[in-house]
Amino acid sequence: MTESGSTQSTVQEIIAALKDKPGALLPILHGIQDAMGYIPAESVPGIATALSLSRAEVHGVISFYHYFRDTPPGKQTIHLCRAESCQAMGGRQLEEHVKSKLGIDFHETTADGKFSLEPVYCLGNCACSPAMQIGKEIYGRVSADSFDAVINNTEASA
Amino acid sequence: MSITIYVPCDSSAVSLGADRVATAIAQEAEKRSIDIKLVRNGSRGMYWLEPLVEVATSKGRLAYGPVQPGDVSGLFDADFTQGGEHALSLGITEELDYFKKQQRLTFARIGKTDPASLTDYVENDGYRGLKNALSMTQAQIVQAVTDSGLRGRGGAAFPTGIKWKTVLNTVSPQKYIICNADEGDSGTFSDRMVMEGDPFVLIEGMTIAGLAVDATQGYIYLRIEYPHAFEVLNAAIATAYQAGYLGDNIQGSGKTFNLEVRLGAGAYVCGEETSLMESLEGKRGLVRFKPPLPAISGLFGQPTVVNNVISLASVPVILDKGGDYYRDFGMGRSRGTLPVQLAGNIKRPGLVELGFGLTLRELLYDFGGGAASGRPIRAVQVGGPLGAYLPDSQFDTPLDYEAFAAIWAVVGHGGIVVFDDTVNMAEMARYSMEFCKIESCGKCTPCRIGSTRGVEVMDDIINGRNLDKNIPLLRDLCDTLLNGSLCALGGMTPYPVLSALNHFPEDFGINAKATAA
Numbered sequence: 001m002t003e004s005g006s007t008q009s010t011v012q013e014i015i016a017a018l019k020d021k022p023g024a025l026l027p028i029l030h031g032i033q034d035a036m037g038y039i040p041a042e043s044v045p046g047i048a049t050a051l052s053l054s055r056a057e058v059h060g061v062i063s064f065y066h067y068f069r070d071t072p073p074g075k076q077t078i079h080l081c082r083a084e085s086c087q088a089m090g091g092r093q094l095e096e097h098v099k100s101k102l103g104i105d106f107h108e109t110t111a112d113g114k115f116s117l118e119p120v121y122c123l124g125n126c127a128c129s130p131a132m133q134i135g136k137e138i139y140g141r142v143s144a145d146s147f148d149a150v151i152n153n154t155e156a157s158a
Numbered sequence: 159m160s161i162t163i164y165v166p167c168d169s170s171a172v173s174l175g176a177d178r179v180a181t182a183i184a185q186e187a188e189k190r191s192i193d194i195k196l197v198r199n200g201s202r203g204m205y206w207l208e209p210l211v212e213v214a215t216s217k218g219r220l221a222y223g224p225v226q227p228g229d230v231s232g233l234f235d236a237d238f239t240q241g242g243e244h245a246l247s248l249g250i251t252e253e254l255d256y257f258k259k260q261q262r263l264t265f266a267r268i269g270k271t272d273p274a275s276l277t278d279y280v281e282n283d284g285y286r287g288l289k290n291a292l293s294m295t296q297a298q299i300v301q302a303v304t305d306s307g308l309r310g311r312g313g314a315a316f317p318t319g320i321k322w323k324t325v326l327n328t329v330s331p332q333k334y335i336i337c338n339a340d341e342g343d344s345g346t347f348s349d350r351m352v353m354e355g356d357p358f359v360l361i362e363g364m365t366i367a368g369l370a371v372d373a374t375q376g377y378i379y380l381r382i383e384y385p386h387a388f389e390v391l392n393a394a395i396a397t398a399y400q401a402g403y404l405g406d407n408i409q410g411s412g413k414t415f416n417l418e419v420r421l422g423a424g425a426y427v428c429g430e431e432t433s434l435m436e437s438l439e440g441k442r443g444l445v446r447f448k449p450p451l452p453a454i455s456g457l458f459g460q461p462t463v464v465n466n467v468i469s470l471a472s473v474p475v476i477l478d479k480g481g482d483y484y485r486d487f488g489m490g491r492s493r494g495t496l497p498v499q500l501a502g503n504i505k506r507p508g509l510v511e512l513g514f515g516l517t518l519r520e521l522l523y524d525f526g527g528g529a530a531s532g533r534p535i536r537a538v539q540v541g542g543p544l545g546a547y548l549p550d551s552q553f554d555t556p557l558d559y560e561a562f563a564a565i566w567a568v569v570g571h572g573g574i575v576v577f578d579d580t581v582n583m584a585e586m587a588r589y590s591m592e593f594c595k596i597e598s599c600g601k602c603t604p605c606r607i608g609s610t611r612g613v614e615v616m617d618d619i620i621n622g623r624n625l626d627k628n629i630p631l632l633r634d635l636c637d638t639l640l641n642g643s644l645c646a647l648g649g650m651t652p653y654p655v656l657s658a659l660n661h662f663p664e665d666f667g668i669n670a671k672a673t674a675a
Contacts, residue, residue, distance in 0.1 A: 022458065023420075025440030030382075030421055051440070064442040064599075067382050067424030079383075083344030084539055085575045087589070088502035089530070121426055121543075121593065122342055123383050124350040125170050126501035126575070127205035127508055136385045140173035 010035050011043040019050045025061055029068055038069045066118075074109040074116035076154055078102075079133040082119045085126035089141075094130050097144040101151065114155065160193040161239045164212040164219070167273070168201035168354050169386040170347065175226055176209040182230040183211070192239055200355020202269035203509030204256055212251055215241040221248040256506060256525060261487060263495050264472045265511045268355040273390055276397050279358040285403065287477030291366045292411050299370040300326055303473065305481030307493025312338055312429070312466030313541060313570040313646075315492075315559045318473075321463060324453035325371040328461040333373035335364050336438070336457060336464045339380040339387070340422050340429035343542025345501040345573030349467035351509060353380070353387035356471070357394035358403075361417060363470035365408065366477055367463055368415040376417040377457075379434050382424055391419050426543075426597040430645045431464040433599060444599045445645045466571070468497060487513035492558045492569075500526045502575035503535075519553040522576065533578040537586075537662065541570025543593050544650035546657035547583065568653065583662035588616035590654040594639075594647060604638045605648025611635060612655070622667050629668060632659065 014031040018024050028047055032039050039062055048055045062068045080098055082091065102110055102117055109116040125131035128140025132147070139150065165180040166172075180196060187194045202210060210223035211233075220241050222233060229246060236244040248254060262268075271278040279285070291299050304319025325333060337360065341349040352360055364376045380388055395417055398404040406414045420438055422428050428437045432446035435457045456462025472494065476484045485493045492514035498521060500507050505527035522528070522535060529535050537547045546567035548555070555561050562569050577586075591612030598605045612635055618628045636652035643649040659666055 023438050023440040026420065026423060026437065029423070057441075061440070061442055065423035065425050066596075067422075083593075084543060084586070084589070085345045085502040087586075088575055088577045088581070120383060120424070121597070122344045122346075124341060124347040125173050126345045126347055126499065126573070128170050128173055128208075129502060131173065133383070138169050138173040138386075140170060 007036065007040055008042065008046070011040075011046055015046055015050045025051060025053070025058070029062060029065075033068060036072075038072050041070060075114050076134055077116045077118060079118050079120040079123070080106075081121070081123050081125070081129070081131045083122040083126075085122075086130035089129040090143075091130040094142060094144065094147065098147060101144075101148060115151070160195045162195045162197055162214040163239065164197045164199045164214075165209060166201045166269070167198035167386075167390075168208075168351060169384075170205055171201050171208040171210070172386070174208050174224065178227045179209045179211065179225050179230065182227040183233075186230050186234050187239075190234060192234070194239060197272050198274075199271065200268040200273050201351060201509075202251060202257060203265070203351065204254065204506070205508045206506050207248065210248075210251075211238075213239055213241060217241065218250045218252065221251040221254065222246040223248060256508065256510075259525075260511050261495050261513055262511045263475045263484065263487070264352070264359070264468060265356075265497055265509065266475065267359065268351055271356065273355050273357055274393060274397075276358060276394075276401055276403075279356070283478060284358055284474070285362055287474035288362050288366055288369075288403070288409070290477050291369050292409060292413070296326055296370050296372065299366065299477065302477055302481045303370070306472075306476040306484040307481075307488070307491070308469060308472055308476065308484065309492070309559065310466055311468035311472070311496070311571065313343075313568065315569070318465060318469050321453055321465070322367065322371055324451065325373070325461045325463050328454050330461050332375070332458075332460045333371055334457045334460055334462040335367045335371070335373045335376040336431075336434065336462055337364055337376065337378040337470050338429060338431060338434055338464055338466050339378050339384070340426075340434060341384075341467070341571070342381060342426040342429045343544075343571050343573050345539065345575035346499050346542060346571045347501070348497040348499050348509060348572065350384055350387055351497075352467050352471045353384065354390050357391050358398065359471045359474055360391075360467060361394060361398050361404065363473035364417060365404065365415045366473050367465065367470060369408075369413055371461070371463055373461075373463065374414045374416060376415060377438060378417070378419045379422060379428070379438055380419050381422045388419060388421065395419065425599075426593075427599045427645070427647055430647065433645070434464065435462065442599070444601050445647075447644065468571075489513070489515035489556065490558050490560055492560070496557060496569070496572050498557065499573045500576070501573060502538075503529045503531055503578045504576040505530050514558050515556050517554050517556050518548065518574070521557070521574065522553065526576065529576060529578040531578045531580075533580065535576055536579040536581055537577045537583060537658075539575045539577075539586075539654060540573070541568040542573055543590060544568070544646055544653055545570050545573075546653045547586065547661060548657070549661040552661075566653070566657065568650070583658040583665040584616065584620050584667075585665075587655045587658040587666075588613060588620060590651055590658075591616055594651040598647060602643045602645075602648050604642035605651075608635055608639045608642075608648070609651065612639075612651075619666055625667055629659070629666065
């Protein structure tokens with residue numbers, strides 16, 4: 001099967017499993033992003049048909065929510081908290097360090113495809129600010145040094 | 159007999175290495191052939207001591223912390239499984255000042271029990287509220303909640319009992335209970351602690367709400383940023399179904415309540431109840447006009463109770479011990495307890511549950527110990543990104559909804575973010591506008607466009623351009639946002655912006671006299 005054929009069959013399975021839930025669109029979008037890492041544009045018509053929505057409506061929902069993405073992410077996505085509590089503990093300086101270490105800005109992916117960087121507005125780890133999340137792993141009291149250590153480890157194990 | 163050792167599974171503790179500590183303890187115990195039972199409890203909320211390891215002894219639970227994996231073999235050398243002394247010894251956990259001075263009602267079990275264990279929950283007063291509720295009429299349940307004086311802990315502080323009464327009295331074949339678990343305010347983590355540390359209390363509270371108003375379906379709208387809470391809640395819901403605490407015949411009563419967790423997708427505005435319902439319906443999270451109230455026409459057009467995690471998690475203790483018991487805590491019209499969250503630049507960050515009425519100063523210094531940096535505290539933001547910044551001169555304000563309203567501030571969800579004297583308040587005001595710009599749902603023009611203009615005006619002010627014109631322009635813009643927005647995002651962004659300007663004018667390049675507008 002071609003890659004796009006297998007994408008389509010994964011998407012169709014997710015749609016079929018979830019489409020009868022009340023308010024099924026977000027669960028479907030989460031299902032697709034969990035499986036693929038993003039929501040491919042070619043999945044939109046199938047979702048729209050299954051839920052009796054227009055493609056524009058589906059696109060509108062995908063684009064409304066910061067978490068949903070329509071391009072493939074890097075191998076690891078780093079969510080760096082920008083909110084007040086983290087700022088109070090040096091988050092602004094950490095943000096500068098992270099961007100220069102990775103050589104990318106928010107919403108970008110490193111050229112080698114290893115890391116995507118996304119801002120997040122609170123991880124609920126405010127008692128251990130500044131905080132970040134990589135995949136499902138959460139980190140507290142992140143410093144420039146501890147960030148570098150985590151990144152180097154992740155790179156080594158990748 | 160095996161020795162019980164507790165290592166929190168709370169995600170903040172994990173962010174500081176609790177999982178690695180737990181693994182190290184298990185390995186070391188095996189190596190030394192010591193029979194231990196490792197329990198992954200919730201956090202006690204003393205985060206400067208996390209990972210906080212506890213050992214059950216005849217004297218009570220002894221605490222050691224903060225423990226790192228490298229400390230583990232030393233702890234075993236010191237015979238900590240028998241309560242041996244070590245440099246990290248803290249004494250009896252519940253005798254620690256920070257913990258002992260609290261009044262834990264909603265958080266009674268958190269940190270104490272195994273969140274995954276229904277047995278633990280039931281043995282520690284769990285499901286007593288539901289048991290009582292099952293023998294009461296719907297009107298009696300609603301009355302108990304009304305009598306308790308409980309007001310919405312999400313931030314709006316609307317009386318919970320009145321909301322429930324409206325839903326109860328609205329006739330409809332289908333009603334819903336929604337738990338708003340989209341805890342997006344910076345400086346807050348009490349919802350997360352409940353969901354990760356005592357999920358059954360939320361399930362019980364929602365079940366009681368369902369019984370009270372005739373709602374058979376509940377949804378927990380959980381933010382995507384809380385993956386650990388998602389796992390814990392789903393496991394607890396599955397356990398509750400198996401044990402007959404959810405489903406079609408709750409504890410043999412013939413009553414039905416079903417519950418499902420739904421994930422948000424990183425939109426702050428979806429913590430606003432009407433936007434949340436749009437999102438649950440599978441739409442863009444655009445704010446709805448009110449009326450109609452959600453209690454009359456909410457999710458899928460049906461009567462809906464939307465309550466915050468802490469509100470719902472406070473219901474079981476109210477139904478167990480009575481509305482009067484809960485109401486006897488607190489002050490004025492702020493009844494019961496508030497789980498305060500100390501965050502940001504503070505020496506002893508954590509969760510402090512107490513009856514309303516404590517002053518900010520007591521929280522910041524007696525509990526919090528001052529700024530983590532050792533520098534003076536210059537400003538605190540209370541109530542999340544839409545809450546006002548308060549200077550030292552207002553630190554004697556008691557935590558009370560009305561007292562805060564009187565100084566043009568909000569208690570909100572009880573989060574307190576501390577800043578030391580290195581903070582630039584004009585930068586913080588700019589950030590508030592930027593946050594509003596990023597998170598605006600776009601429905602109201604003042605919020606959608608005003609926030610962008612607000613960032614531009616703040617850039618001008620920060621660069622010292624045309625202050626005579628730009629300061630009044632900023633005030634004017636805030637006035638438009640305040641009065642021309644449907645929800646609190648646009649309507650309250652002026653709180654942090656104007657409070658920063660009014661209390662810290664020097665950071666905006668002007669002297670105090672010039673701000674008297």
